[in-house]
Amino acid sequence: MVNAGRVSTPDAVPFDYDTNPDRYLIGSRLTKAYSQANLYVWVATLLERADLVLDVGCAEGVLREAMPGRRVIGLDMAMAFLRNHPAPRVRASAAALPFRSNSVDAVTALNMLYHLADPAQALREARRVLKPGGVLIASTVARTDSPEISAYRVRLPSPFDAEEAPDIVRAVFGDVEVHTWDAPLVTLPTKESIREYLRARMAGEEGAERGARELTTPLTVTKRGALVVARLPA
Numbered sequence: 233m234v235n236a237g238r239v240s241t242p243d244a245v246p247f248d249y250d251t252n253p254d255r256y257l258i259g260s261r262l263t264k265a266y267s268q269a270n271l272y273v274w275v276a277t278l279l280e281r282a283d284l285v286l287d288v289g290c291a292e293g294v295l296r297e298a299m300p301g302r303r304v305i306g307l308d309m310a311m312a313f314l315r316n317h318p319a320p321r322v323r324a325s326a327a328a329l330p331f332r333s334n335s336v337d338a339v340t341a342l343n344m345l346y347h348l349a350d351p352a353q354a355l356r357e358a359r360r361v362l363k364p365g366g367v368l369i370a371s372t373v374a375r376t377d378s379p380e381i382s383a384y385r386v387r388l389p390s391p392f393d394a395e396e397a398p399d400i401v402r403a404v405f406g407d408v409e410v411h412t413w414d415a416p417l418v419t420l421p422t423k424e425s426i427r428e429y430l431r432a433r434m435a436g437e438e439g440a441e442r443g444a445r446e447l448t449t450p451l452t453v454t455k456r457g458a459l460v461v462a463r464l465p466a
């Protein structure tokens with residue numbers, strides 16, 4: 233973004249989880265019901281060998297749920313979610329992790345680094361708390377995600393969009409593995425599910441109502457995003 237002739241970083245996506253937890257929870261329920269892919273099951277598979285996992289921005293435990301019987305610590309800023317995450321859990325910011333250096337085997341930051349003005353600071357913290365051989369997994373959405381609903385919401389660039397996420401992680405961790413997707417993964421069957429999908433994606437009431445009126449069902453939505461994996465040397 234250009235500001236007074238200088239290139240500036242995009243603003244962080246606003247944090248509304250304590251005042252409006254339903255926005256995320258509705259979106260999460262729709263993804264579970266209508267998506268053909270499950271990010272959390274995939275991440276759990278990638279972390280099969282990690283003993284202790286720190287899930288940064290855990291919400292109510294969507295990753296924890298995909299890892300039954302495993303040691304997962306949930307960390308989040310939002311009390312509205314954290315109180316429903318099984319223990320162990322801690323309220324803290326990704327920018328200052330209340331953990332000793334070299335203390336966990338994996339850190340996950342799934343769909344959350346776009347809330348930080350400086351995602352690299354959170355990545356440095358993740359790197360600090362990881363043991364040698366530890367793994368970082370970060371996921372995020374692309375600026376061009378869900379193009380079918382672009383007429384009904386304003387999607388501003390964020391500090392951690394899929395287009396730049398690999399470079400941001402690479403700058404902190406060195407080598408990274410990048411997995412991207414661009415596929416018709418979500419099918420919304422009803423007008424009500426379109427309305428809720430739009431609300432969850434910050435379309436506001438007007439955008440949600442207009443979208444529900446104008447779009448036809450079933451609506452297939454193209455999901456675009458990236459998962460970045462970084463491994464520390466053993």
Ligand SMILES: C[S@@+](CC[C@H](N)C(=O)[O-])C[C@H]1O[C@@H](n2cnc3c(N)ncnc32)[C@H](O)[C@@H]1O
Pocket residue numbers: 247249256260288289290291292294307308309310313324325326327341342343344347348
């Ligand atoms: C879009 S939700 C993603 C939740 C979950 N990881 C998922 O993939 O469904 C973003 C989460 O990050 C949390 N969050 C946002 N900024 C944070 C920060 N600075 N430190 C810790 N958690 C934060 C929010 O409270 C919310 O639970």
